[in-house]
Amino acid sequence: MDLGLKGKVALVAGASQGMGRAVALGFAREGAKVSICARGEAQLKEAAEMIRRETGGEALATVADMTKAEDIQRFVARTVEKFGRLDIVVTNAGGPPPGEFMKFTDEDWEKAFHLNFMSALRLAREAVPHMRKVGGGRVVNITSYSVKEPIAGLVLSNAIRSAVIGLAKTLSRELAKDNILVNNVCPGRIDTERARKLSQARAERLKRPVEEINREMAAEIPLGRYGTAEEMAGLIVFLASERASYITGTTIQIDGGLVRGIQ
Numbered sequence: 099m100d101l102g103l104k105g106k107v108a109l110v111a112g113a114s115q116g117m118g119r120a121v122a123l124g125f126a127r128e129g130a131k132v133s134i135c136a137r138g139e140a141q142l143k144e145a146a147e148m149i150r151r152e153t154g155g156e157a158l159a160t161v162a163d164m165t166k167a168e169d170i171q172r173f174v175a176r177t178v179e180k181f182g183r184l185d186i187v188v189t190n191a192g193g194p195p196p197g198e199f200m201k202f203t204d205e206d207w208e209k210a211f212h213l214n215f216m217s218a219l220r221l222a223r224e225a226v227p228h229m230r231k232v233g234g235g236r237v238v239n240i241t242s243y244s245v246k247e248p249i250a251g252l253v254l255s256n257a258i259r260s261a262v263i264g265l266a267k268t269l270s271r272e273l274a275k276d277n278i279l280v281n282n283v284c285p286g287r288i289d290t291e292r293a294r295k296l297s298q299a300r301a302e303r304l305k306r307p308v309e310e311i312n313r314e315m316a317a318e319i320p321l322g323r324y325g326t327a328e329e330m331a332g333l334i335v336f337l338a339s340e341r342a343s344y345i346t347g348t349t350i351q352i353d354g355g356l357v358r359g360i361q
């Protein structure tokens with residue numbers, strides 16, 4: 099299947115490792131030019147180098163913090179300066195800290211709001227004028243299965259990521275006339291650096307072997323295993339492609355069947 103991504107420009111935030119990096123590599127494999135960011139410079143440069151090496155394509159790396167408005171503006175502006183257009187934006191950043199409701203202060207809530215909500219809002223707002231210029235575009239937000247089924251002990255994610263869904267649904271309707279399609283993807287348990295760190299922390303807290311924790315977590319998933327970052331990339335690259343030209347306003351979980359609800 100030709101995904102029609104050759105020559106397109108795809109910006110992927112939070113892409114020095116994990117799902118973001120796999121998504122950027124996925125776009126580059128389809129012939130898109132990619133622009134990636136993260137806060138840590140060394141790992142970001144390594145990721146861009148890996149993408150160039152593996153695909154022979156172009157990859158621009160920008161050190162930027164998605165909690166900062168000026169960094170988001172610079173990231174988008176630099177991408178358009180380098181590649182002359184912008185077709186696809188994948189919003190992504192780190193996750194908010196775990197914890198229950200009474201643990202968090204207003205400051206914690208504001209931090210999570212900037213990390214997971216304002217970052218998605220600002221990236222879309224910066225990108226839309228460029229997408230209009232080329233006759234359309236795609237926004238894909240990486241959120242979490244917490245928007246389908248709130249996760250115990252993750253109140254910040256449960257609440258703030260749900261606001262991203264409301265924003266995206268609104269945008270999908272407002273921007274449809276511009277042929278800009280907006281969708282959300284909700285990872286379940288995906289085997290990334292972050293997921294491994296979380297399992298390790300849990301094992302240490304419970305004073306139990308990490309292998310045992312991983313086995314239990316995987317056993318709760320109907321497919322019996324964690325997903326891979328490459329499986330996430332497959333969905334996102336497809337949603338951003340010409341083959342997904344009638345899909346907008348959706349919120350799709352990719353979770354091996356973990357979410358129990360029917361919507």
Ligand SMILES: NC(=O)c1ccc[n+]([C@@H]2O[C@H](COP(=O)([O-])OP(=O)(O)OC[C@H]3O[C@@H](n4cnc5c(N)ncnc54)[C@H](OP(=O)(O)O)[C@@H]3O)[C@@H](O)[C@H]2O)c1
Pocket residue numbers: 111112113114115116117118135136137138139141162163164165190191192193194213240241242243284285286287288289290291292293
């Ligand atoms: N893995 C899972 O099972 C899972 C499940 C549900 C939801 N999620 C969510 O999906 C997202 C991606 O997860 P992942 O597992 O791929 O994470 P990851 O392996 O920790 O990768 C996160 C990437 O984002 C970058 N990043 C973090 N904060 C940033 C910021 N403020 N500005 C710019 N870049 C930033 C990181 O680089 P720097 O640290 O150098 O900036 C890194 O490149 C997270 O929001 C996570 O909460 C993950």
